[in-house]
Amino acid sequence: MREKAAGLPGPIRERAPFVLVMASLPSSLAITTQRHGSRSGFLSGDTSEIDEFRPIDGLDTPDGLYAAVDVRRGEEHLGRTPDKSAPKLGFCWAGNRHTWLGIASCAARVGA
Numbered sequence: 724m725r726e727k728a729a730g731l732p733g734p735i736r737e738r739a740p741f742v743l744v745m746a747s748l749p750s751s752l753a754i755t756t757q758r759h760g761s762r763s764g765f766l767s768g769d770t771s772e773i774d775e776f777r778p779i780d781g782l783d784t785p786d787g788l789y790a791a792v793d794v795r796r797g798e799e800h801l802g803r804t805p806d807k808s809a810p811k812l813g814f815c816w817a818g819n820r821h822t823w824l825g826i827a828s829c830a831a832r833v834g835a
Contacts, residue, residue: 737798741790742829749774785834793830 731740745753750773757764766773778784 739794742794747787788835790833791829797827
């Protein structure tokens with residue numbers, strides 16, 4: 724992974740060069756074991772079904788560990804629904820119209 728990420732530009736507020744995705748772990752475990760400084764990931768009480776979510780049919784995602792490359796926050800899409808903007812990246816169920824979540828995207832997914 725290090726070699727594949729070496730040529731990517733550095734992070735800025737609107738974009739991360741890559742985000743590691745641990746597809747082989749249950750989402751609840753992957754989220755709660757992450758750290759940002761002294762803060763850890765957490766789940767709210769109404770997310771009990773998160774481990775049942777799967778990628779959209781037809782979406783080709785690598786198995787195991789992979790990197791989502793050139794991840795953009797999608798701030799330009801705030802207030803718009805996914806069907807009027809771009810693919811959604813993150814935890815939300817199909818058909819959910821929460822425009823306040825923003826619509827993030829990535830340029831590619833690269834396997835380990």
